[in-house]
Each structure stands twice: as C-alpha cells, then as structure tokens.
Amino acid sequence: xxxxxxxxxxxxxxxxxxxxxxxxxxxxxxxxxxxxxxxxxxxxxxxxxxxxxxxxxxxxxxxxxxxxxxxxxxxxxxxxxxxxxxxxxxxxxxxxxxxxxxxxxxxxxxxxxxxxxxxxxxxxxxxxxxxxxxxxxxxxxxxxxxxxxxxxxxxxxxxxxxxxxxxxxxxxxxxxxxxxxxxxxxxxxxxxxxxxxxxxxxxxxxxxxxxxxxxxxxxxxxxxxxxxxxxxxxxxxxxxxxxxxxxxxxxxxxxxxxxxxxxxxxxxxxxxxxxxxxxxxxxxxxxxxxxxxxxxxxxxxxxxxxxxxxxxxxxxxxxxxxxxxxxxxxxxxxxxxxxxxxxxxx
Numbered sequence: 328x329x330x331x332x333x334x335x336x337x338x339x340x341x342x343x344x345x346x347x348x349x350x351x352x353x354x355x356x357x358x359x360x361x362x363x364x365x366x367x368x369x370x371x372x373x374x375x376x377x378x379x380x381x382x383x384x385x386x387x388x389x390x391x392x393x394x395x396x397x398x399x400x401x402x403x404x405x406x407x408x409x410x411x412x413x414x415x416x417x418x419x420x421x422x423x424x425x426x427x428x429x430x431x432x433x434x435x436x437x438x439x440x441x442x443x444x445x446x447x448x449x450x451x452x453x454x455x456x457x458x459x460x461x462x463x464x465x466x467x468x469x470x471x472x473x474x475x476x477x478x479x480x481x482x483x484x485x486x487x488x489x490x491x492x493x494x495x496x497x498x499x500x501x502x503x504x505x506x507x508x509x510x511x512x513x514x515x516x517x518x519x520x521x522x523x524x525x526x527x528x529x530x531x532x533x534x535x536x537x538x539x540x541x542x543x544x545x546x547x548x549x550x551x552x553x554x555x556x557x558x559x560x561x562x563x564x565x566x567x568x569x570x571x572x573x574x575x576x577x578x579x580x581x582x583x584x585x586x587x588x589x590x591x592x593x594x595x596x597x598x599x600x601x602x603x604x605x606x607x608x609x610x611x612x613x614x615x616x617x618x619x620x621x622x623x624x625x626x627x628x629x630x631x632x633x634x635x636x637x638x639x640x641x642x643x644x645x646x647x648x649x650x651x652x653x654x655x656x657x658x659x660x661x662x663x664x665x666x667x668x669x670x671x672x673x
Contacts, residue, residue: 334351335350335352335392337390338389340390341381344657347652347656355431359405360408361405362411362432363431364399364401364402364431365399366425366672367399367450368397368451368669368671369396369670371668375395375656375659376659385614393425394425394426394427395423395425395613396419396450398419399416399417401417402429404434417438418452420457422617428672433620438453447646451666451667451669452640454483454484455483457613458487459488459491460626460629461626462488463495465622466565470495476556477500477501477502478544478548479570480508481515481666483666488545489512489516490638492545494638497543500517500519500520500532500535500541501519502520503522506522508522509522519535525552529555532559533559539561540560541559541560541564542563543567544559548570548571549568549571550593551593553566557596560604562605563606564606564607566608568610569611579657645669646670649671649673
C-alpha cells in the first residue's frame, strides 16, 4: 500500500455519527521496535462509542482516530524487529488510532494471525479475549467447578468470557438484554441464559444456585445492576467490573441531565460491607494497562498452552467499510448486536 493512499476515520468533534470524518495522512516509517501494518480489518468496541460521544476520559481530544485492534499485513519493521517480516499476516493492539488503513504500533502488541483465521476474525479477537482473560483469570481467579454470571453475554467480550469460563470448567450463567440474544450466549457456552432489559436477574440467579449465589460476577453493565449483583454474592464471592453499558445514551448524542441521573443512581460500595461479608470487588480498563504489554503475550501464551485458542475463535456478525465507521458505531450503540462488528479496509 502506498503512503499517499493512506486514510483514516477521525472523530472531528464530539457528537453523533456525522462527526466521523475520513481524512488522508502519510504514515511514518517504523523505527526501533515498531511495526507498520497495512490494515485489512478493524475491530469495534463499546469504548469507541464513548470516545465519539466525549465520554471516554482516556481518549485524546478531537480530532483523533479511535480504535484499539486490527488485523492486516506487515508492511515494514523497525531496525530492532527481527522476528516478524514484511508480508506476514498479523493481529495487533494499539492505544487509539486503529480506524485507519495503516497502523504504526509496537512489536510487543503484535502477534501472528492464526493460519485458519480471516483478517476479520483476527481484528475481532485481541481486545475481547484479553478483557475476558484478565478479568476472569487474573482478577476473578475463576476455578474449575465454580459458578460465574456473565452479563452482556452475547457481546464480543461476553462470548469470549463464556467460552473461556466453560473451558476452565466453570458453570456459566449468561445474562442478556433481549430474547433475540439468548441463542448467541448459549452457543458461546452459557448453560443457562437469563433475559432482562434492565438486568433484574439476581433472584433467578439465586434460584439457579440453590440460594447460594455465584462465585464470580463478570459485569459490563454497572449502574443499579452492580449493586444488586454485589448483594447476591456469597462469602468469598468476587465481582469484576469492566464496563458501564448502563451509561450508554439512548440517542446518538450525549444528554448530560440523563447521564447525571444515571451516575447518581450508581450506588457506592461500602468497604465495611465487603469486610463484613468477605466479598471482593475489582474493576479495570485495558486502556490503562497499555504499559503492560506483557499481559497480551501472557494471555495468548496461556491460552495456547491450554490448547484453547481454537475454541475462542470470535464470531463476526456485522461488517462495514472503513468509511462507514459512523454507521457501524450507531449499530453498536443501539445494542442490537451479538458477537463482534468489524470495519473492512479495501
């Protein structure tokens, strides 16, 4: 791909899909341990929606290209990169900038694409899988025979978490917001799937666990669901929070009064309650772990060692051309999707 043909989609200002603008740019040549990738597919994540709305604290100020994961072909490498060559097919992670035909990133965040995978599958894999692995294995300490509740179980991270937890030997209870998503959660490995638009599922969870409650909750919703879920945990139960889907605006633009109301309804967690009931709560955001490139390698090495990579092949359910990124993000924001959405680069 020629430098003059490079293009990217940027958030020109905060707002609806109309703020997404295509612009030309000249990619810089890689230096040191950098790798320049000719992007063929880009994975979308809910954080991208919040970036466009101006609700993602870690994002740069506009204009900037959002996005965290890609797959493509290596175009060039820096002088200190000796184990990957131009022409190889790879998947990679970046701290923003993925909505582009060319991506310059560090070698530590680049892995070869599994031979049987398409570029679309490769682009849909890193963020969801690393999120599920870090949340369930590192923070959640999920063990064989335990019961885990996974909210938003039909989404990209949710499906990866269901597959990973099932492979770990855990009992998986999935929760989804609509009946249309039940099948996707079951296919990913959830043994039982609960349906509730506002995630009022905890009475049913207690019934399914003989009133004991789950050992682990892996939550992407936040809000009042967070408080109810915490109350459903038994002694030594853990809750891991990695998202706030409950804060998603109902329309294509943000509404400060509505967001403030939802924020105020998110209850605080009492440390006295945690001590009294022997419960644990943890939260994380991958973008704040960017300095931990070793986690990417550790996760993939662990999955490979366990023979699980083949079972974690992501499900791509929608495709949009790079130029239609605004439309793709609206598709994601409306939360009518299952699996992963990708942008394709011609």
